[in-house]
C-alpha cells in the first residue's frame with residue numbers, strides 16, 4: 001500500500017509581496033508548525049516556492065484538515081515519495097489509478113525531470129507510465145485537455161514524487177504578516193467571528209478578556225479561553241490576556257447614574273485595551289460590535305465609547321446581520337461554545353434601559369466622580385497572560401474520550 005509521505009504547500013497572496021516574501025514565508029512556516037504541533041512526528045520546512053510538510057508516518061487526513069484552515073495557503077497536494085526506478089513508478093501509477101478508477105474516468109500523466117541523468121526523459125516517462133496504466137485498466141481513457149485525474153510525476157535528485165490531487169487552502173494572509181492587534185473577546189458570538197476575520201487578513205491577535213469575579217464565574221473565563229483556542233487553528237498560538245474588572249464595575253455602579261453605566265463601562269474597556277496594546281506593541285483594536293444590535297452599538301454609543309482613543313478600531317462584523325455572523329460562527333466551530341450560558345461582565349449590572357444616545361458632555365461629567373487614571377492603571381497592572389496553543393485543544397479531546405471510557 002502506498003502512503004503519502006509529504007504535503008506540498010503552495011503560497012497564497014504573498015507571492016505578490018516582492019522583497020517581503022521571505023518574511024511572509026517564515027511567518028507562514030511558523031504558523032503551520034504551531035498548528036501542526038498536535039502531530040508530534042510532522043516536520044515542516046519552507047523554501048521560496050513551496051512549503052513541505054513531512055508526515056513521517058502521521059495520517060494524512062487529519063493533517064490535511066488542519067492545513068485547510070491555515071491562512072496564507074492557496075493550495076496543497078499530498079505527495080508520494082518513491083524510489084527513482086521505472087518499475088517502482090509503474091507499479092505506483094497502476095496502484096493509484098486502480099484505486100481512483102470508475103467507468104468513464106479520464107487521465108493523463110504529466111512528468112517532469114529535474115534529474116537529467118534519469119534513464120527516461122519526461123516524454124518517454126509519460127508513455128511508459130501511461131502504458132502501465134492501460135495494462136491494468138484497459139478501458140480507461142487518456143485525455144490531454146482537462147482530464148479528471150492528472151498524475152504529476154517529478155524526478156528529482158533525491159527521489160521521485162507523484163501527486164494527483166490539489167486541495168484548496170483557506171487563502172487570506174499568514175497570521176502576523178499584518179502586525180498585531182488586540183481583540184476584545186467576550187464570551188459572545190460576535191467577537192470570536194471578528195477575531196477570525198482579522199486573522200484572515202494576517203493580523204496577529206491577542207485576546208483581551210474582561211472578567212469581574214465573583215460576579216463572573218470561572219466558567220465564563222474558561223469559555224473565553226476555549227473560544228481563543230478555537231481561533232488558534234487558523235494561524236497558531238494566541239496570547240490570552242485576562243483583565244481584572246471588578247473594582248471598576250463596582251465603582252461605576254456606586255457613583256454613576258444607571259443609564260450611563262454601559263457607556264462608562266465600555267469606555268473603561270476601551271482605555272484599558274488601548275493601554276495594553278501600547279505596552280505590547282499592538283497597532284489596532286478589534287471588537288465584535290455590529291451596528292444596531294444592542295444599545296452600546298448605536299452610532300452615538302460607538303462615538304461616545306470610541307472617543308477615549310485615537311487608535312484605529314477595526315470592527316469586522318459591523319455591517320453584518322446576526323444570522324450572517326452566526327453562519328460564520330458555526331463554520332469556525334465557535335457557536336456552540338458562545339451559546340453556553342455564562343454571564344459576561346457587561347451583563348451583570350446591566351441597566352434595563354441603557355442610553356442609546358449618550359452625550360459625551362454628560363459622560364465626561366460622570367467620569368469626574370471616578371479616579372479614571374488610577375482605576376485603569378490598577379487593572380492594567382493586574383492582567384494575567386496565558387499562551388493558548390492548539391495542543392491544549394487536542395488534550396481536551398483526549399480527556400473527553402478518557403471520561404467516556
Ligand code: ATP
Nearest residue numbers: 184185186188189190191208209210287288289345
Ligand atoms: P459578543 O457577541 O462579541 O459578546 P455582543 O453583540 O454581545 O458581542 P456586546 O456584549 O455589547 O455585544 O459587546 C460588544 C463588543 O465589546 C464585543 O464584541 C467585544 O468585542 C467587546 N466586549 C464585550 N464584553 C467583553 C468582555 N468581557 N471582554 C472583552 N471584550 C468584551
Ligand code: MG
Nearest residue numbers: 186187188344
Ligand atoms: Mg456579548
